[in-house]
Amino acid sequence: MDKAEDLETLGEELYSLIHPKHKENAGKLTGMLLELPAPVLRQMVQDKATLSEGVEKALRALQLAQEPSKIPCKDDDDLSVSSDSLGEQLFELVDVYNTGHSQKITGMLLEQHKQAILNLLSDPKLLEEQVNFSLKTLKEQNMEGTGISDADDAERLGEKIFSLVEELDPLHANYITGMLLEMDPAALHQLLRDHTMLEVAVQKAQAALDSPNQTLST
Template sequence: MDDEDLESLGEKLYDLIYPKHADMAPKLTGMLLELPGAVIGQMLQDEALLTKALDRALAALQPDSSKPPASKADDGNSVSSDSLGEQLYDLIDLFNTGHTQKITGMLLEQKKEAVLQLLSDPTLLEEKVKTALKILEDCGRSQEETGVSDSLEKDEAEAVGETLFGLVQDIEPVRCADITGMLLEMDSSTLQKILCDRAMLELAVQRAKNALEGTLS
């Protein structure tokens, strides 16, 4: 999205937000402009979606007073997994995929640093949501259909490779590139199954690791 589009969206958002939250309109507009362009466009058309996003932005600006303040010992790990999951769920829910819970679960399997990056980078989050949605759709298709073609389109193969690499990296960070390469040799239906099933993925990673170590010894 270029600067002109961003400015135009910002003006439209501000006009809608100002009557409801005059004092905080500039701040709220800025926060919502961090979302992907497609989501902002939807919010301009759908008042319920805009209200939902505003409620979340307001909640983020007003710390929950019922929660005890974090102690200094917690500073290095101040964002709990539950909190990350909630924030990620809220952002993914704005995409209206119909698979918010599943996609949140898939993305939360990454390391905390990667999840934090998703929360701060709307463009990256949008890419990951699209990839996860594609994987879920492919999983659904492979369960419904028999004789699924083993040929993956180039773009799809690239997206699957990136997602697989991130998941493998969490399980086996040292040899993740080699192991990902080995797993990508599988046929597409098996590959989609291991992307949908964490236990199958861990087993496949372990087998690949054993095979690599056997080759090296």
């Protein structure tokens, strides 16, 4: 079964589950849920609790999209529509996509002009495009920020740490580098940026090496 057939089958199953309780909006709700990853959809078909949660999110998003009048439009207040108010409504819509980054994506979208944000609230298609673009940007930033998106990058990070450690303790550079590489990637990148922190980490590793309880294989 190819992806299109699989998605169509999942759509039919979801529709049959949603229709009894939401006859009027069953089609729209199903369509919104079908934007989610296939594994999530399969879980919804098998687990009523997961389906119910997804439907509730989609329903809230649908109601917000259909009721732009909820957004205040008075002359004086219009310029200062609460960022919290817009943020909450936008978050509800973004959260439907189950990206795992709803808060970050909402924050990115809120950096736009208010009129652009209002357009997102009333145009589901435009919102979907913006969410997908923001998600792609986040993933790219994450790969650049951590520098260890795969084994090759992890190896390069190890080499950078080793070259710095070697300047501080050539004799034990291998051992110390191995100990430091057990740290979180974010902490390792901080060591690369802050030489003082690196020196402290190396000194701690040296102390561990000098400990009589520390055994090292050669």
